[in-house]
Structures are given as C-alpha cells and as structure tokens.
Amino acid sequence: MRKIEIFDTTLRDGEQSAGVNLNTIEKLEIAKQLERLGVDVIEAGFPAASRGDLEAVKLIADTIKNSSVTGLARANKGDIDAAWEALKGSAEPRIHVFIATSPIHREYKLKMTQDEVVERAVEAVKYAKEKFAKVQFSAEDACRTEPEFLVRVAEAVIDAGATVVNIPDTVGYITPKEIKELFSYLTSNIKNLDKAILSAHCHDDLGMATANSLAAIEGGAGQVEGTINGIGERAGNVALEEVAVALHIRNDFYQATTGMKLNEIKRTSNLVSKLTGMIVPANKAVIGDNAFAHESGIHQDGVLKEKTTYEIITPELIGVSSNKLVLGKHSGRHAFKNKAIELGFELVEDKLNEAFKTFKDLADKKKEITDEDLFSILADKQTEATDVSQYALTSIQVQYGTENIPTATIAAVLPDGSQVTEAATGSGSVEAIYNTIERIIDGPVKLLDYKINSVSGGRDALAEVYVRIRFQESEISGRGTAQDVLEASARAYLNAVNRILSLKAQQKEKAHI
Ligand code: KIV
Numbered sequence: 001m002r003k004i005e006i007f008d009t010t011l012r013d014g015e016q017s018a019g020v021n022l023n024t025i026e027k028l029e030i031a032k033q034l035e036r037l038g039v040d041v042i043e044a045g046f047p048a049a050s051r052g053d054l055e056a057v058k059l060i061a062d063t064i065k066n067s068s069v070t071g072l073a074r075a076n077k078g079d080i081d082a083a084w085e086a087l088k089g090s091a092e093p094r095i096h097v098f099i100a101t102s103p104i105h106r107e108y109k110l111k112m113t114q115d116e117v118v119e120r121a122v123e124a125v126k127y128a129k130e131k132f133a134k135v136q137f138s139a140e141d142a143c144r145t146e147p148e149f150l151v152r153v154a155e156a157v158i159d160a161g162a163t164v165v166n167i168p169d170t171v172g173y174i175t176p177k178e179i180k181e182l183f184s185y186l187t188s189n190i191k192n193l194d195k196a197i198l199s200a201h202c203h204d205d206l207g208m209a210t211a212n213s214l215a216a217i218e219g220g221a222g223q224v225e226g227t228i229n230g231i232g233e234r235a236g237n238v239a240l241e242e243v244a245v246a247l248h249i250r251n252d253f254y255q256a257t258t259g260m261k262l263n264e265i266k267r268t269s270n271l272v273s274k275l276t277g278m279i280v281p282a283n284k285a286v287i288g289d290n291a292f293a294h295e296s297g298i299h300q301d302g303v304l305k306e307k308t309t310y311e312i313i314t315p316e317l318i319g320v321s322s323n324k325l326v327l328g329k330h331s332g333r334h335a336f337k338n339k340a341i342e343l344g345f346e347l348v349e350d351k352l353n354e355a356f357k358t359f360k361d362l363a364d365k366k367k368e369i370t371d372e373d374l375f376s377i378l379a380d381k382q383t384e385a386t387d388v389s390q391y392a393l394t395s396i397q398v399q400y401g402t403e404n405i406p407t408a409t410i411a412a413v414l415p416d417g418s419q420v421t422e423a424a425t426g427s428g429s430v431e432a433i434y435n436t437i438e439r440i441i442d443g444p445v446k447l448l449d450y451k452i453n454s455v456s457g458g459r460d461a462l463a464e465v466y467v468r469i470r471f472q473e474s475e476i477s478g479r480g481t482a483q484d485v486l487e488a489s490a491r492a493y494l495n496a497v498n499r500i501l502s503l504k505a506q507q508k509e510k511a512h513i
Pocket residue numbers: 013098138139140141166168169170171201203
C-alpha cells in the first residue's frame with residue numbers, strides 16, 4: 001500500500017475563493033483542525049502578499065506541531081525572505097516556490113524564454129534551500145506545458161535541492177487519461193526522481209479535479225494538493241475529503257492510502273464552511289447533507305434489508321454521529337465543557353464561560369440543543385475578534401406588517417464605548433435593519449450578497465446569515481447567528497463592518513512597520 005502525502009491549501013488557494021476572507025484567529029482555528037485531521041502539510045498562506053498574511057502564517061507555523069506548515073512564494077528573493085520570516089519558527093521549515101512554465105504564461109505573462117524560466121526557477125530553489133529544510137517547487141500551468149520541458153525544469157530544480165515537484169492543473173483543463181499519462185511520462189523520464197516526489201494540484205473548472213487527482217496517483221504522484229470542501233479559485237480545487245475517502249473505499253483498486261483521520265472529515269468540513277461562509281451543497285460527494293439520505297422507496301427498502309445495497313460510505317466513517325440530541329437546559333457547565341472538548345474546541349476560561357451563557361440563553365428558548373447548535377455557538381465564540389474596539393449590538397426591534405412600512409430601531413455600542421439608538425425604514429425588514437445600521441456606522445455600505453441557512457432542523461432552529469458588503473472601499477464577508485433571522489441579519493452586517501475595522505487597524509499597523 002503506497003502512502004500518499006496530503007497537502008492542504010484551504011488557507012491559501014482556498015482563501016483565494018471569491019468573497020472569502022478569513023481573519024487570523026479563524027485561520028488558526030482551521031489550521032488546528034487540519035492538524036487533527038492528519039494532513040501532512042498545511043499551506044497557511046502567501047507571506048509576501050501582506051503583513052497580515054505573514055503574521056497569520058507565522059502564528060500557524062509557531063503553533064502547529066504535527067503537520068508541516070508551508071507558505072507560498074514567487075520565484076524571487078523578496079517572497080522567499082518573507083516566507084522565511086513567517087516560517088523559520090516551524091518544526092520543519094518548508095517553502096513552496098513557483099513559476100509558470102507553459103508557453104501561454106511564458107509568452108504573455110512572464111515574457112521569458114524556456115532558458116530564462118529554468119534559470120529563475122533554479123536560482124530561487126537554491127536561494128530557498130539555503131534557509132529551508134524542505135523546498136517544494138511548482139510549475140504553474142504545468143498541465144499545459146510541453147512535457148519534455150517539464151522534465152527539464154523538474155531535473156534542474158531537483159538538482160538545486162527541491163524534494164517535491166508539483167504539477168498543477170492551474171486552469172482545470174486536463175482529462176484523467178491525459179494526467180495519468182503525463183505523470184507516468186514524468187515518472188519514467190525525470191532522471192533524478194529518486195531524490196523527490198511528484199505532486200498533483202488539480203482545479204475543478206471542468207468538474208474533473210477528483211478524477212484527475214486519482215488518475216495522477218495511478219500515474220505515480222506521491223502527493224495530492226487540495227482543499228476542504230473543494231473551495232478555491234474559480235470553480236475551486238480538488239476536495240481532499242473526496243480523494244481520501246475514494247482511496248479508502250477503493251483501496252482494492254488504487255492500493256494507496258493517506259494519513260488522514262477520516263472521522264474528522266465532517267467536523268473539518270463544517271468548520272471551513274462556517275468560517276468561510278461557503279455553504280456546502282446538499283448533494284456534494286462525501287460531505288453533503290444528502291450524501292447518506294435514501295429517498296426512493298426502492299432504495300429505502302434495499303437499505304433496510306442490507307445497508308450495502310445502496311450505501312458504500314457509512315456516515316460514521318466521516319464522523320457523522322447519529323446521536324444529535326446532546327444537552328438541555330438543565331445541563332451544567334461541566335457537561336458543556338466536556339461536550340466542547342468532544343467537538344474539538346479548547347476555549348480559554350473566559351470564552352468558555354461566555355459560550356456557556358449563550359448556550360443557557362438558547363436552552364431557555366429552544367427545546368433541543370443539537371451538536372450543530374453547540375458547534376455554531378463554540379465556533380463563533382472561539383473566533384470572535386478582540387483586536388480592535390468594535391460595534392456591538394445592544395437591542396433590536398423591528399415593526400413589520402403587510403399594511404405598514406417596515407421600521408427598525410437598533411441600540412448599539414460604538415467603538416469609542418458610547419451608546420447610540422437609531423431608527424430607519426426600508427421596503428422590507430432586513431432593508432430597514434441595514435438602513436438603520438448604516439446610520440449608526442455613519443457611512444455608505446453596499447450589500448453585495450446575503451445568504452441564510454438554518455443550523456439544524458426544526459422551526460426553532462438557529463439562523464445563520466452570511467453577508468458580503470463593500471464599506472470604506474473594502475469588500476468583506478460577515479456572519480451572524482441568532483434564533484431570530486432578523487437578529488442574525490443584523491449581527492452578520494455588524495460583524496462584516498467590524499471585520500473591516502480590524503483589517504484597517506492591521507493595515508495601519510503595517511504602515512508603521
Ligand atoms: O493552481 C496553481 O497553479 C497554484 C500554484 C501557485 C501552485 O495554485
């Protein structure tokens with residue numbers, strides 16, 4: 001059985017998804033969960049992109065011990081130095097250097113010849129190797145590169161010290177048959193491949209990322225790169241949970257395995273979905289809510305007689321527990337703490353107390369508190385930003401009737417600690433709330449997207465609202481949870497505004513460095 005290395009890029013390529021912007025605490029929380037999931041490498045970001053990115057990568061590199069942490073760098077000294085600043089404290093400093101190799105990128109983007117690309121790649125890998133124990137090289141747009149040139153680049157960077165050569169399908173163009181042939185060709189023709197492994201990095205533009213990653217493994221790839229829930233640029237990256245479960249279920253065919261703890265998949269998927277605001281479609285392979293729902297009578301009859309008639313993956317395999325009702329209004333702090341640990345949260349005392357209070361308030365109003373409810377409360381509390389003074393909602397009142405004009409009245413605490421109450425109307429309740437908040441924060445806000453989701457089933461379920469706004473020339477997302485959809489809407493909006501304040505504070509700090 002071959003062991004396939006799993007390289008997770010949720011925090012780098014995944015964070016490049018349109019509308020996704022994670023703050024440092026959220027990135028760290030995801031990184032800790034990826035470590036629990038057992039991925040081999042966590043790509044924590046692109047340190048040269050901004051001071052904030054660098055600090056986030058550094059925090060993750062200094063915290064995570066059981067997965068290797070890496071950061072992306074273009075093939076230049078400045079990027080490599082920024083990566084070193086971020087990663088030098090990690091257990092095994094590792095860098096991911098890339099340059100494009102395809103004719104299209106060489107001619108139009110880089111304006112470089114083949115010789116120049118090889119020279120720059122080698123120079124960068126050698127420079128990186130002076131600092132980093134592990135150097136991975138990526139040939140961007142490799143799958144549209146001449147295979148003979150890829151062999152030349154790979155041999156040169158391996159000689160320069162690279163131990164992983166990544167072959168990205170940057171634009172999601174290749175087919176499974178072609179990528180298998182490409183990896184077989186590279187495996188047989190790269191002369192110094194005893195000193196390195198080949199890696200596949202597939203994008204999903206034509207919906208073939210999982211098939212392509214598995215085909216690359218058949219062709220000789222020793223590492224697969226992807227993201228949780230398949231988030232990423234455009235149509236996303238390969239969903240790592242699909243690759244890992246496919247290798248597990250069909251190990252008779254692939255004869256390969258990973259170090260991933262499959263029963264951590266559901267929790268990882270939930271956390272990434274919650275913190276990025278990218279809701280997982282119900283029919284998504286492995287992790288979708290309907291992945292184990294048997295709807296047709298014929299299927300239900302079959303499953304009742306023998307599960308394996310229609311079920312190839314069990315919910316337990318990916319950590320879906322059937323025991324959903326957990327705590328109630330009589331549950332004490334001790335039981336709550338134990339449940340938090342079971343759900344993977346290690347909250348400091350203050351945050352645990354605040355989360356317990358939120359739980360108690362909810363338990364007064366909601367009969368059954370499920371794992372999903374607790375997960376939502378705990379994740380919100382754990383990732384609450386405390387770096388700058390923020391707007392806080394004190395109370396909200398909305399008047400709505402089919403015959404009158406919706407009006408919202410909101411009391412809030414401003415970042416300077418003063419109290420304010422404002423009211424405004426709108427053509428609907430949510431618009432009235434958002435018009436009122438606009439008065440409170442004193443500035444035009446443009447709502448770009450609004451999504452609502454119920455955390456668990458039932459009429460009394462918690463509502464989770466995701467918004468994307470433009471405020472003070474920045475675009476950012478926010479989320480809010482409450483039992484009432486209007487309160488959740490208000491919280492999501494204020495959360496987005498607060499995230500912008502946080503971002504601006506970071507940028508100011510950067511300007512002073
Ligand atoms: O898709 C891609 O080519 C990338 C590289 C930077 C590895 O993400």
